Amino acid sequence: xxxxxxxxxxxxxxxxxxxxxxxxxxxxxxxxxxxxxxxxxxxxxxxxxxxxxxxxxxxxxxxxxxxxxxxxxxxxxxxxxxxxxxxxxxxxxxxxxxxxxxxxxxxxxxxxxxxxxxxxxxxxxxxxxxxxxxxxxxxxxxxxxxxxxxxxxxxxxxxxxxxxxxxxxxxxxxxxxxxxxxxxxxxxxxxxxxxxxxxxxxxxxxxxxxxxxxxxxxxxxxxxxxxxxxxxxxxxxxxxxxxxxxxxxxxxxxxxxxxxxxxxxxxxxxxxxxxxxxxxxxxxxxxxxxxxxxxxxxxxxxxxxxxxxxxxxxxxx
Amino acid sequence: xxxxxxxxxxxxxxxxxxxxxxxxxxxxxxxxxxxxxxxxxxxxxxxxxxxxxxxxxxxxxxxxxxxxxxxxxxxxxxxxxxxxxxxxxxxxxxxxxxxxxxxxxxxxxxxxxxxxxxxxxxxxxxxxxxxxxxxxxxxxxxxxxxxxxxxxxxxxxxxxxxxxxxxxxxxxxxxxxxxxxxxxxxxxxxxxxxxxxxxxxxxxxxxxxxxxxxxxxxxxxxxxxxxxxxxxxxxxxxxxxxxxxxxxx
Amino acid sequence: xxxxxxxxxxxxxxxxxxxxxxxxxxxxxxxxxxxxxxxxxxxxxxxxxxxxxxxxxxxxxxxxxxxxxxxxxxxxxxxxxxxxxxxxxxxxxxxxxxxxxxxxxxxxxxxxxxxxxxxxxxxxxxxxxxxxxxxxxxxxxxxxxxxxxxxxxxxxxxxxxxxxxxxxxxxxxxxxxxxxxxxxxxxxxxxxxxxxxxxxxxxxxxxxxxxxxxxxxxxxxxxxxxxxxxxxxxxxxxxxxxxxxxxxxxxxxxxxxxxxxxxxxxxxxxxxxxxxxxxxxxxxxxxx
Numbered sequence: 001x002x003x004x005x006x007x008x009x010x011x012x013x014x015x016x017x018x019x020x021x022x023x024x025x026x027x028x029x030x031x032x033x034x035x036x037x038x039x040x041x042x043x044x045x046x047x048x049x050x051x052x053x054x055x056x057x058x059x060x061x062x063x064x065x066x067x068x069x070x071x072x073x074x075x076x077x078x079x080x081x082x083x084x085x086x087x088x089x090x091x092x093x094x095x096x097x098x099x100x101x102x103x104x105x106x107x108x109x110x111x112x113x114x115x116x117x118x119x120x121x122x123x124x125x126x127x128x129x130x131x132x133x134x135x136x137x138x139x140x141x142x143x144x145x146x147x148x149x150x151x152x153x154x155x156x157x158x159x160x161x162x163x164x165x166x167x168x169x170x171x172x173x174x175x176x177x178x179x180x181x182x183x184x185x186x187x188x189x190x191x192x193x194x195x196x197x198x199x200x201x202x203x204x205x206x207x208x209x210x211x212x213x214x215x216x217x218x219x220x221x222x223x224x225x226x227x228x229x230x231x232x233x234x235x236x237x238x239x240x241x242x243x244x245x246x247x248x249x250x251x252x253x254x255x256x257x258x259x260x261x262x263x264x265x266x267x268x269x270x271x272x273x274x275x276x277x278x279x280x281x282x283x284x285x286x287x288x289x290x291x292x293x294x295x296x297x298x299x300x301x302x303x304x305x306x307x308x309x310x311x312x313x314x315x316x317x
Numbered sequence: 318x319x320x321x322x323x324x325x326x327x328x329x330x331x332x333x334x335x336x337x338x339x340x341x342x343x344x345x346x347x348x349x350x351x352x353x354x355x356x357x358x359x360x361x362x363x364x365x366x367x368x369x370x371x372x373x374x375x376x377x378x379x380x381x382x383x384x385x386x387x388x389x390x391x392x393x394x395x396x397x398x399x400x401x402x403x404x405x406x407x408x409x410x411x412x413x414x415x416x417x418x419x420x421x422x423x424x425x426x427x428x429x430x431x432x433x434x435x436x437x438x439x440x441x442x443x444x445x446x447x448x449x450x451x452x453x454x455x456x457x458x459x460x461x462x463x464x465x466x467x468x469x470x471x472x473x474x475x476x477x478x479x480x481x482x483x484x485x486x487x488x489x490x491x492x493x494x495x496x497x498x499x500x501x502x503x504x505x506x507x508x509x510x511x512x513x514x515x516x517x518x519x520x521x522x523x524x525x526x527x528x529x530x531x532x533x534x535x536x537x538x539x540x541x542x543x544x545x546x547x548x549x550x551x552x553x554x555x556x557x558x559x560x561x562x563x564x565x566x
Numbered sequence: 567x568x569x570x571x572x573x574x575x576x577x578x579x580x581x582x583x584x585x586x587x588x589x590x591x592x593x594x595x596x597x598x599x600x601x602x603x604x605x606x607x608x609x610x611x612x613x614x615x616x617x618x619x620x621x622x623x624x625x626x627x628x629x630x631x632x633x634x635x636x637x638x639x640x641x642x643x644x645x646x647x648x649x650x651x652x653x654x655x656x657x658x659x660x661x662x663x664x665x666x667x668x669x670x671x672x673x674x675x676x677x678x679x680x681x682x683x684x685x686x687x688x689x690x691x692x693x694x695x696x697x698x699x700x701x702x703x704x705x706x707x708x709x710x711x712x713x714x715x716x717x718x719x720x721x722x723x724x725x726x727x728x729x730x731x732x733x734x735x736x737x738x739x740x741x742x743x744x745x746x747x748x749x750x751x752x753x754x755x756x757x758x759x760x761x762x763x764x765x766x767x768x769x770x771x772x773x774x775x776x777x778x779x780x781x782x783x784x785x786x787x788x789x790x791x792x793x794x795x796x797x798x799x800x801x802x803x804x805x806x807x808x809x810x811x812x813x814x815x816x817x818x819x820x821x822x823x824x825x826x827x828x829x830x831x832x833x834x835x836x837x838x839x840x841x842x843x844x845x846x847x848x849x850x851x852x853x854x
Contacts, residue, residue, distance in 0.1 A: 058658055060602075105840045112602050112657045113800060120792045120836060127829040188426035195418045198407035205367070205405070206419050206480060207393030208427055216428075246789065250604070250665040257662060262409075289673040296666025300652060300659045 014265055018171055022164045030276070032163045033235065036170050038268075038275045040231045043174050045255040045267030047224030050181055052253065053261035054190070055217040056197025058111060060249050061118030064125045065095040065222040067244020069229025071129060071136065074239040078145040079135075084159065085150070088173075088230045095226020098125070099219050107211040107218065110200075119246050129241040141240030170231050177224050182264065184220065193217050250296070258299050260306030269307050318381055320345040320516055321484060326365050326375030328358075335361040337540040338375070343484075346514040348506075350521055350531035354560065358540035359520045360402065363488055366518070367399050368392045379484060396483030402492055402520075404469045408462025412453050412472050415461050417444045419479035443479075451475035451505065467498030471505055478509065485509070487519040491526055503529055528552075536560075574818040580707050582814020583714040584776075586807045587769040588787060589794035590721065591762035593806045596795070597738040598758045600657055601649060604664040606766050606791070607784025608671025613637040613767030614774035614783060615679050618686055626689050634767035641763025645756050653755070668785065676781040686774040710772050717768060718807060721761070725803065734758050738801060790817075793832045797839050799849020808847060 021035045048062045072091030080086065106117050129136045136142055150157040150169070159166040184190045195203045196210055204210050233239045242248065251274070259270025277295065281288035299306075305313065319342035328336040336358045343349045353359050364370040366377055368389040377384045379395055387395070407415050420443050421427070424436065432440075448454045451471045456464060461472055470490060477485060490506060491499040503526045509515055510530070521527045527534060527548070534551045536543040538560045544551060551557055588606065595603050616636055617629035624632060644667065652659045692705040725731035737744045737754055745751045773783060790813060798809025813832040820831040839846060 105837055108844050112600055115661060116602055116792050117796055120789055123789045124830060124833040131826050184430050187431050188421040188429045191418050192427050195407055198409055199405055202405040204390050205399055206422050207390045209390055254662055287673055287677055290670050293666040293669030296662050300663045304659060
């Protein structure tokens with residue numbers, strides 16, 4: 001294996017920026033929690049993009065698995081065990097199991113119909129969180145719990161009160177998850193998924209069980225989505241049903257498109273822009289929701305390839 | 318028992334009878350052309366073989382396997398590979414990647430989340446071999462979607478071959494091409510047939526290509542079999558001349 | 567108990583007819599243009615608030631007629647200048663576009679009319695119960711049902727008897743052929759969108775009389791309409807109508823026995839339908 005500097009340039013840039021973020025973010029007029037939020041949303045968007053950008057399947061219901069992860073983590077810390085590790089594991093398993101059950105119902109569907117069914121199914125979890133007041137806190141959200149410090153034998157890593165430590169904790173999980181996704185996408189299995197995106201009929205006539213592959217891709221995508229959800233809950237020490245409302249799903253899709261769906265790091269770029277923009281707009285005007293809507297419209301009409309898509313096209317020309 | 322055995326298949330779409338009781342036996346290593354005027358039911362007949370459509374009546378078997386109820390992707394595993402009238406490739410991937418995907422599938426890696434030790438080099442060699450065979454090496458790094466019609470077709474044929482099929486089905490391989498491209502594709506098919514003794518069934522409009530490639534020819538008209546024989550027999554057949562070659566001339 | 571159940575059934579049919587009204591509009595647009603109109607709920611809210619604002623001048627009846635028409639005009643403009651620009655592209659883009667529009671609509675209605683719930687005046691004589699035994703059966707509810715039946719009947723007539731309707735139906739089956747035959751597909755899609763939005767606007771006015779007005783009235787109702795389409799079968803208007811009535815019934819009957827499962831029950835129904843008949847109860851096989 002040789003180290004190709006040119007090919008690795010984007011990776012190096014991304015990791016230098018992410019690793020040094022705590023050093024400069026406050027000088028850039030922002031705060032560390034916002035950086036953490038970017039990484040969390042980027043993980044969610046990259047998980048979605050595994051399905052959307054690399055398998056070509058139009059899922060609009062991913063917020064459900066994000067929310068399941070979030071509630072899984074929150075409920076674990078609130079009722080089961082004061083352990084951040086267990087919270088993450090329970091949240092991820094919750095998302096994975098839900099995806100595994102719903103998968104067979106939807107893998108036969110395609111296009112906008114797939115989108116509609118996934119978004120409708122996503123609402124089930126919203127209503128459960130909303131209605132099951134006694135356990136989830138209903139519309140007010142799940143409170144009275146906190147992420148716990150990590151214990152490695154005698155060493156304690158305080159991610160509870162130290163926001164920078166928590167950022168690095170999130171970044172470490174992000175790195176691991178992203179590495180797994182990158183590895184999968186560069187494997188024969190990953191190439192088969194890309195083949196399905198490119199031409200489903202051709203792929204079927206190569207002897208591929210397309211529905212099985214879509215189901216697997218869906219599971220992988222939802223599992224990492226749930227992981228992002230657990231981190232989101234830990235970041236806020238709070239979950240409410242809005243984390244799994246259907247509008248949240250659209251947010252993840254626009255993040256992917258805004259950054260560039262065909263680029264591995266696209267969703268990260270999209271997340272940085274979106275999270276910052278939302279933060280900025282909501283501090284500026286109570287009508288920030290309209291502006292977020294305008295961002296959707298503008299991206300669709302004027303920047304459908306996203307930031308990295310445009311950059312790459314420039315580079316090719 | 319022949320290698321490909323089609324026994325009295327019919328296909329009805331409501332009251333329309335697209336294919337009406339066609340039988341065809343293709344021997345191992347044979348190149349068979351299916352011809353007929355427009356609306357003769359050739360494409361429907363083809364789809365019955367590949368499993369894209371279930372027949373209303375009749376049966377298809379490959380090397381003794383009855384294919385009733387076997388879906389297209391499973392037929393591929395039994396050794397059937399096809400190309401389409403409108404080229405079906407992976408447009409946003411390079412030609413090399415287009416070939417690499419079916420090579421990996423044929424090697425049984427379709428669900429492998431990693432490359433097994435030692436397989437990388439085997440796969441790479443096989444991809445280069447196929448690129449070379451199809452005359453695609455010079456354009457291997459270009460996006461398949463940007464290629465000329467003829468190169469896309471050559472790419473699609475090599476993708477089918479990468480699956481190591483025992484039966485290659487080509488649906489109008491030279492459709493919509495100019496003389497030069499038609500010639501190049503015909504040469505490619507001929508070479509594949511000669512070098513690997515591949516069993517080939519093809520639908521074709523261009524009579525020069527048909528008479529150049531086919532060992533035997535089946536003629537369909539209005540969904541029914543009209544004649545079958547060697548190119549010489551077909552040329553001499555009066556019924557065929559009346560129904561088909563007659564109005565082409 | 568019997569009366570409670572009767573109440574649930576009648577309420578269910580009313581609510582169901584209402585979902586059907588919304589779902590039919592969504593389904594028309596989705597079948598012809600391959601667009602999921604997430605902004606449908608936004609249009610519904612616009613219809614409702616327009617009727618509210620016009621009530622002092624036009625009264626209830628004027629608003630009932632004028633508000634849906636104005637909403638439909640807005641729909642025609644939105645389709646013509648925004649949505650039509652993404653036809654032929656990856657369906658992803660049309661979904662994101664209507665998603666963004668949904669955000670904007672909800673926020674703008676909140677900006678103009680405020681976040682508080684507003685009451686919507688329905689003529690007093692319509693609000694009176696029809697009989698003492700059936701105290702819950704107000705004139706307004708009967709009127710709602712009658713109007714929806716009338717409108718859906720008219721829509722079926724348009725779809726099966728008029729040239730526009732025949733063209734829309736032909737277009738949903740095979741758009742290419744229809745355009746080759748000389749039908750202007752752009753205009754066809756525009757008018758079809760307008761019809762769908764008219765139904766949304768009408769649903770808005772009717773909902774306002776029953777539920778009162780909030781900016782989120784649309785986004786809280788749209789998911790049920792999706793479920794109605796999935797259960798009934800995309801592309802089938804009769805199926806969508808049936809789907810709407812079924813989920814309305816299911817929700818209200820469930821609310822009697824197991825209130826916490828009121829919403830969940832329709833998703834269970836949806837899962838069962840997808841398991842047994844992925845194309846929906848009356849949908850055609852192979853469309854999706």
